[in-house]
Amino acid sequence: MIMDKLQIESTTLWDFPRQNYGDKPHGNNKYNGVTPAFVIWNLLQRYTKEGDLVVDPMCGSGTTIDVAKELNRKVIGYDLNIVRPDIIKNDSRKIPLKDNFVDFVFIDSPYSDNIKYSEDEKCIGKISCEKTEFYDELEKTASEIARILKPGKVMGWVIADQWIKKKFTAVGFLMWQRLEKYFEPMDIICLTRHNQTSNTGVWHNRARQYNFYLRGFKYLFIMKKPIKQ
Numbered sequence: 001m002i003m004d005k006l007q008i009e010s011t012t013l014w015d016f017p018r019q020n021y022g023d024k025p026h027g028n029n030k031y032n033g034v035t036p037a038f039v040i041w042n043l044l045q046r047y048t049k050e051g052d053l054v055v056d057p058m059c060g061s062g063t064t065i066d067v068a069k070e071l072n073r074k075v076i077g078y079d080l081n082i083v084r085p086d087i088i089k090n091d092s093r094k095i096p097l098k099d100n101f102v103d104f105v106f107i108d109s110p111y112s113d114n115i116k117y118s119e120d121e122k123c124i125g126k127i128s129c130e131k132t133e134f135y136d137e138l139e140k141t142a143s144e145i146a147r148i149l150k151p152g153k154v155m156g157w158v159i160a161d162q163w164i165k166k167k168f169t170a171v172g173f174l175m176w177q178r179l180e181k182y183f184e185p186m187d188i189i190c191l192t193r194h195n196q197t198s199n200t201g202v203w204h205n206r207a208r209q210y211n212f213y214l215r216g217f218k219y220l221f222i223m224k225k226p227i228k229q
């Protein structure tokens with residue numbers, strides 16, 4: 001794909017069949033829970049300009065770093081699980097940056113304890129989304145994001161619901177309630193899910209037979225730090 005021909009999304013339904021776009025890697029599509037690079041590309045096109053500082057407090061395989069650099073944005077990527085040298089080891093609940101310093105934050109957080117990211121005990125992905133503690137810990141990250149963002153600037157947060165062992169948890173709605181304490185709502189995007197391990201004939205048949213639904217989408221919350229607090 002030629003970069004000039006890429007167009008930003010115009011609706012609230014984004015469906016990217018592949019993790020990557022273009023001919024260079026953005027992040028690592030083998031990383032568990034990797035973000036589709038075009039999600040970040042769309043957000044940076046809309047809410048940032050060249051030279052802006054972009055931060056990802058849970059940057060995993062570094063998708064945000066690669067997309068931001070390609071678009072000539074400055075970028076800092078943190079994670080507990082360090083898979084490449086340009087990622088800084090840090091717990092998202094305390095971000096080592098000044099207040100009102102950052103132009104845009106992207107975060108694709110754990111959705112529950114369904115994926116093992118690392119051995120690090122501080123990993124929020126070790127806490128089940130059925131526990132209040134999960135939202136309490138993610139809320140600490142949200143409050144840090146609100147602190148480091150410049151007033152009026154935007155953040156994008158990806159999260160998804162859970163259906164496991166016959167129990168549904170509305171993770172997205174529960175997290176949205178926490179985020180509303182710090183940010184003004186701008187929009188909610190529905191991201192079509194692809195390539196998850198349950199996307200097999202066996203699972204689709206089970207879903208029909210036992211009357212449940214496989215997860216078909218994730219949320220992308222777009223919110224803004226209020227100008228006056």
Ligand SMILES: C[S@@+](CC[C@H](N)C(=O)[O-])C[C@H]1O[C@@H](n2cnc3c(N)ncnc32)[C@H](O)[C@@H]1O
Pocket residue numbers: 027028031032033034035036057058059060061062063064078079080081090091092093108109110117118122123124125
């Ligand atoms: C869904 S993955 C992010 C994927 C990333 N956007 C990418 O494209 O590769 C969630 C990440 O959160 C990280 N994480 C979990 N708890 C954390 C914490 N307390 N501080 C920093 N990172 C954390 C995990 O190590 C994991 O890499």
